[in-house]
Amino acid sequence: MNTLKSMKLGLAGLAIGLTAAIPANAEKLTLSSSGGQVAQLMQGVFTGPFTKETGIEVEYLATTDRASAIKAMVLAGNTIWDVTELNAIEYATASLSGWLEPLDWAVIDPNNMLPDSAKLGDAGIAATYSNILAIRTDKGAAPGSWAEFWDVENFPGPRSLQNQPFDNLEFALQADGVAKEDLYTVLSTPEGVDRAFAKLDEIKPHVVAWWTTGAQPIQMLADGEVHYTSAFNGRLTKMAAEGQPVQIVWNGGAVKPSYVAVPKGAPNRATADKFLTFMLTSPERAAGFASYAPYPFFTKGLYDLLPTEKGIILPTHPDNLAQQFVSNDLYWGANYNELNERWQDWVLE
Amino acid sequence: MRITLIPALLLALIFFLIPVFIMFYQGLFDPEFTTQHFDRFWNRGAYLRIFINSVKISAITGLLCVLIGYPTAYFIVRRPPSVRPILLFLVLVPMWMSVLVRTYAWMVLLGREGLINMALVYVGILDEPIKMMYTSGAVYVAMVQILLPVAVITCYGTMADIDQSLLSAARVMGAKPFAAFRRVFLPLSLEGAVTGFLIVFVLSMGFFIVPALVGGPKDTMVANIIAVQVAKANWGFAASVALILLVFTLIAMTLIRVVSKRLIYSAREETS
Amino acid sequence: MQGTTVRFDNVSKWFGNTAALENFSLTVAPGEFVTLLGASGSGKSTALNILAGFSDATSGDVLIGDRSLTGVPSEDRNVGMVFQNFALFPHMSVFDNVAFPLKMRKTPADETRRLVMDSLEMVKLAGFANRKPAALSGGQRQRVALARAVVFSPPVLLMDECLSALDLKLREELQGEIRRIHKDIGATTVFVTHDQGEALTMSDRVAVQNDGKIEQIDNPETLYDRPATRFVAEFIGQTNLIDVRPTKGGVEVAAIGTHIPSDKTDGAVISLRPERIARAGQISAGSDITQFNARLEDTVFLGATVEHHFRLKDGEALTVREGRSGASDLPEIGAEVALEFRKEDAVVLADH
Numbered sequence: 001m002n003t004l005k006s007m008k009l010g011l012a013g014l015a016i017g018l019t020a021a022i023p024a025n026a027e028k029l030t031l032s033s034s035g036g037q038v039a040q041l042m043q044g045v046f047t048g049p050f051t052k053e054t055g056i057e058v059e060y061l062a063t064t065d066r067a068s069a070i071k072a073m074v075l076a077g078n079t080i081w082d083v084t085e086l087n088a089i090e091y092a093t094a095s096l097s098g099w100l101e102p103l104d105w106a107v108i109d110p111n112n113m114l115p116d117s118a119k120l121g122d123a124g125i126a127a128t129y130s131n132i133l134a135i136r137t138d139k140g141a142a143p144g145s146w147a148e149f150w151d152v153e154n155f156p157g158p159r160s161l162q163n164q165p166f167d168n169l170e171f172a173l174q175a176d177g178v179a180k181e182d183l184y185t186v187l188s189t190p191e192g193v194d195r196a197f198a199k200l201d202e203i204k205p206h207v208v209a210w211w212t213t214g215a216q217p218i219q220m221l222a223d224g225e226v227h228y229t230s231a232f233n234g235r236l237t238k239m240a241a242e243g244q245p246v247q248i249v250w251n252g253g254a255v256k257p258s259y260v261a262v263p264k265g266a267p268n269r270a271t272a273d274k275f276l277t278f279m280l281t282s283p284e285r286a287a288g289f290a291s292y293a294p295y296p297f298f299t300k301g302l303y304d305l306l307p308t309e310k311g312i313i314l315p316t317h318p319d320n321l322a323q324q325f326v327s328n329d330l331y332w333g334a335n336y337n338e339l340n341e342r343w344q345d346w347v348l349e
Numbered sequence: 350m351r352i353t354l355i356p357a358l359l360l361a362l363i364f365f366l367i368p369v370f371i372m373f374y375q376g377l378f379d380p381e382f383t384t385q386h387f388d389r390f391w392n393r394g395a396y397l398r399i400f401i402n403s404v405k406i407s408a409i410t411g412l413l414c415v416l417i418g419y420p421t422a423y424f425i426v427r428r429p430p431s432v433r434p435i436l437l438f439l440v441l442v443p444m445w446m447s448v449l450v451r452t453y454a455w456m457v458l459l460g461r462e463g464l465i466n467m468a469l470v471y472v473g474i475l476d477e478p479i480k481m482m483y484t485s486g487a488v489y490v491a492m493v494q495i496l497l498p499v500a501v502i503t504c505y506g507t508m509a510d511i512d513q514s515l516l517s518a519a520r521v522m523g524a525k526p527f528a529a530f531r532r533v534f535l536p537l538s539l540e541g542a543v544t545g546f547l548i549v550f551v552l553s554m555g556f557f558i559v560p561a562l563v564g565g566p567k568d569t570m571v572a573n574i575i576a577v578q579v580a581k582a583n584w585g586f587a588a589s590v591a592l593i594l595l596v597f598t599l600i601a602m603t604l605i606r607v608v609s610k611r612l613i614y615s616a617r618e619e620t621s
Numbered sequence: 622m623q624g625t626t627v628r629f630d631n632v633s634k635w636f637g638n639t640a641a642l643e644n645f646s647l648t649v650a651p652g653e654f655v656t657l658l659g660a661s662g663s664g665k666s667t668a669l670n671i672l673a674g675f676s677d678a679t680s681g682d683v684l685i686g687d688r689s690l691t692g693v694p695s696e697d698r699n700v701g702m703v704f705q706n707f708a709l710f711p712h713m714s715v716f717d718n719v720a721f722p723l724k725m726r727k728t729p730a731d732e733t734r735r736l737v738m739d740s741l742e743m744v745k746l747a748g749f750a751n752r753k754p755a756a757l758s759g760g761q762r763q764r765v766a767l768a769r770a771v772v773f774s775p776p777v778l779l780m781d782e783c784l785s786a787l788d789l790k791l792r793e794e795l796q797g798e799i800r801r802i803h804k805d806i807g808a809t810t811v812f813v814t815h816d817q818g819e820a821l822t823m824s825d826r827v828a829v830q831n832d833g834k835i836e837q838i839d840n841p842e843t844l845y846d847r848p849a850t851r852f853v854a855e856f857i858g859q860t861n862l863i864d865v866r867p868t869k870g871g872v873e874v875a876a877i878g879t880h881i882p883s884d885k886t887d888g889a890v891i892s893l894r895p896e897r898i899a900r901a902g903q904i905s906a907g908s909d910i911t912q913f914n915a916r917l918e919d920t921v922f923l924g925a926t927v928e929h930h931f932r933l934k935d936g937e938a939l940t941v942r943e944g945r946s947g948a949s950d951l952p953e954i955g956a957e958v959a960l961e962f963r964k965e966d967a968v969v970l971a972d973h
Contacts (some may be wrong), residue, residue: 067582093581163566214559215453223460225482294484336581344395348402349565388785518708521673523725523770532721538711574836 027056029271032069033063038293043262045288049300050278051068056271067093070227070263074099079265082272086123091259092333095122101262101269108273115282117326118298121262126281127295130315130324131167132253134231136221138245146252149228150175150199152206155230157227160217163210165343166332167230167254170325172199180325187331210347218318221246237313253324255315258295290314362510368596376588386589396590403571404597406485407559410492411546417493419502419542424473425501440501448495452562455491456482459563469520487563495559500545507541514591543609547602554598624652624809625686625776627672632681634667640646641667643833645681649809654800656812658820659830665813667833669781674698685777688911696725701770701808707762709754715741715765716750722773740768743802760791767799771806778808796822804953817857821845829853851970854892864923864971870967872969876933879911881967889972895928895942897966901959912961915939917952927951931958
């Protein structure tokens with residue numbers, strides 16, 4: 001009896017609580033992003049302070065396969081996300097299919113805190129990581145560029161690359177002498193693609209493994225399975241800090257953006273813009289995020305707020321950024337199927 | 350029809366048959382009727398090659414699981430009834446561990462500077478570490494380890510149903526131990542082995558993370574294509590590949606069942 | 622065909638600290654039909670399993686003819702066996718089941734065919750050769766099992782509770798059939814059962830087993846008329862056990878007030894079969910008869926016979942069975958009735 005009573009009271013309390021939390025017509029925001037540790041970070045650095053500052057409640061959804069989800073929402077005419085994080089393939093798919101709202105950067109970034117390269121017509125670049133050349137420093141000569149990665153005579157040893165066409169075609173073209181500014185111009189022609197694959201033919205016999213997840217190249221380097229490999233920067237920094245003989249070569253690396261965008265038909269469009277401003281244009285908050293995760297934003301002034309030793313290990317640090325190119329995900333979105341089919345054939349040959 | 354089955358049938362209809370139908374529809378209408386997705390699958394060498402490779406990996410995994418699982422189940426079923434549950438429990442224990450954890454464990458074991466290589470070099474069997482990771486061999490090791498319990502349990506199920514006095518009867522009638530096994534036990538338990546193979550085969554066809562983690566470049570699985578296409582919201586192509594996988598698996602299962610029925614039948618006839 | 626001697630020579634089988642079989646000795650003559658009779662746990666199946674080679678004796682030896690079976694695997698013992706649950710191979714036809722022992726002995730095909738058909742003929746199943754066991758009735762399955770056990774003319778035939786799975790009518794029918802086949806083929810037969818009626822009907826001799834030991838081995842008549850132990854008297858048929866006191870040259874039966882002569886000095890009870898007691902005056906004179914009174918408590922109608930339950934003067938119960946010819950003059954319940962029996966029909970037994 002007592003239990004029942006307290007349950008009733010509890011339910012009533014819950015109902016009151018809910019009504020209190022969401023007053024009628026109150027502004028609210030639904031954010032779709034990653035789960036796990038990223039979710040904690042996002043809530044600690046962005047959504048929590050956002051609610052505190054504006055009084056706008058944020059509903060945080062941990063999501064995956066977001067392109068499929070947006071497609072379903074757009075087709076059903078019932079979009080529930082206001083802002084979503086998108087990875088490269090998701091952004092390219094959604095953007096090329098027209099499932100994203102155009103963004104007015106004059107509204108979102110009136111103070112020009114983001115470089116133009118991070119302000120796309122329908123998305124902003126948020127966190128970034130890099131796919132870079134990683135080397136074991138205790139295995140003899142240390143290559144410093146993709147050209148030297150390709151030079152198996154002066155830099156012998158087992159190698160690994162990702163089992164994907166993206167980044168690798170860019171790396172191959174750089175090894176073949178193409179300047180990083182011209183990569184996508186060259187790749188836009190069939191001859192340019194052929195040229196990249198021809199260059200890849202040269203290195204193929206020396207690639208002992210084609211990795212598929214970010215943990216693999218790290219593991220292979222640690223195990224001595226390979227001496228040189230492409231890899232994501234985040235975990236390498238940790239490895240080097242732990243005293244392992246590994247090193248990042250920023251030269252020729254690919255900056256891999258992740259995006260924030262507003263799906264077509266988002267219910268709280270103005271609030272979404274407010275949140276993008278809050279998230280992308282504050283160097284303090286960008287520095288807060290970057291000090292916890294090695295995935296920095298492009299926000300100007302970020303590196304003024306980070307200690308040098310913390311900044312210098314990040315992909316968008318001016319010293320590092322100058323040596324790298326930014327992945328053109330729209331190019332890949334448009335050409336992925338075709339190039340991936342060719343890649344799969346090529347790998348299996 | 351039993352009324353108690355209705356909830357189960359409803360569940361199957363809502364959560365299995367209707368989604369399968371929608372998938373079928375997605376593969377053929379995008380939005381107009383089209384065979385483009387299927388054409389793409391057949392006409393681009395990569396997909397067919399990956400498909401055939403998946404079949405090969407799954408078939409070999411199935412065979413290995415049965416080759417190891419059948420004798421294991423036989424061993425267990427010949428123990429006293431009090432010991433059997435303990436042995437079965439031991440067989441099942443690894444299934445409580447995440448597939449990913451077990452796969453990463455293999456990476457640690459099989460790596461160039463992994464435990465096995467280091468041990469072999471240390472005792473002098475190897476002069477220098479050999480490549481074990483990122484090979485098809487590693488794929489089979491990891492997949493067999495994950496799916497073996499399924500084969501053991503399936504074989505055990507059929508074996509436990511066999512009246513053990515049949516073997517005594519065969520012996521006292523003049524059959525040597527192996528003859529008693531071959532003419533009595535094997536024909537009666539072969540069906541469990543075939544079922545075990547089929548279940549492992551079908552489960553393997555859906556694998557992709559394990560081969561991707563420990564396998565070489567040629568160990569891409571068809572489920573991988575589906576995952577990539579879903580990530581790209583390319584539902585039509587993903588649905589087509591899924592359908593081809595489904596239809597192929599159904600046909601393969603039926604064929605194997607029919608052929609194995611024949612084989613079991615003739616194995617039994619042969620004893621006459 | 623000629624049967625061969627089967628001999629258990631001081632065989633013991635221990636499971637941990639318990640003896641399933643203790644100093645078991647038994648010789649079965651060539652062609653003899655011997656039944657091991659006992660309750661479950663009496664060791665009868667253990668003895669058969671050791672003979673068949675399914676388990677090893679802890680000590681002692683088993684011989685077929687002059688050949689010790691120690692270390693000889695089942696398949697080399699050349700014995701036929703019928704199992705309790707038939708143990709037919711479900712994936713083989715009746716023909717293949719019966720042919721199995723011949724095939725294992727590499728008998729030529731035409732010879733196999735002839736022997737199998739003869740065997741099936743013998744058990745009246747010649748028309749069922751192509752059926753699978755699943756398509757047969759219980760009785761037919763047992764006949765197939767029998768045909769399979771004898772098709773290779775084994776000198777020794779073992780049967781393990783092979784009728785207990787069948788219903789009564791079928792069991793009686795098969796009992797006769799097994800007797801007939803045994804006479805035909807002459808194999809030395811060891812039959813195991815817990816059913817004393819079956820044992821008495823079928824056997825040349827019956828070994829009554831209790832707690833891993835043989836209580837008595839004798840032909841059925843002796844076993845019934847002259848049980849050697851109190852256990853056998855109670856296990857075989859129905860009997861009255863009346864407490865007695867040993868005296869010089871016999872025992873004193875206080876409840877009846879008589880003296881029974883006996884060589885036994887440790888007599889504690891007498892066993893008196895209900896049908897050996899009659900109403901006074903019905904047993905022809907000439908033998909040593911004793912008479913006494915008892916009060917009738919109840920009469921039970923059993924068809925061909927009636928059973929009277931009496932109470933002796935010291936309160937002990939006594940059962941008397943008589944044919945129904947005299948049913949018309951049944952005594953009244955509660956009446957004192959004069960009864961008699963031949964002293965030679967009372968078997969004096971020790972109390973163990």
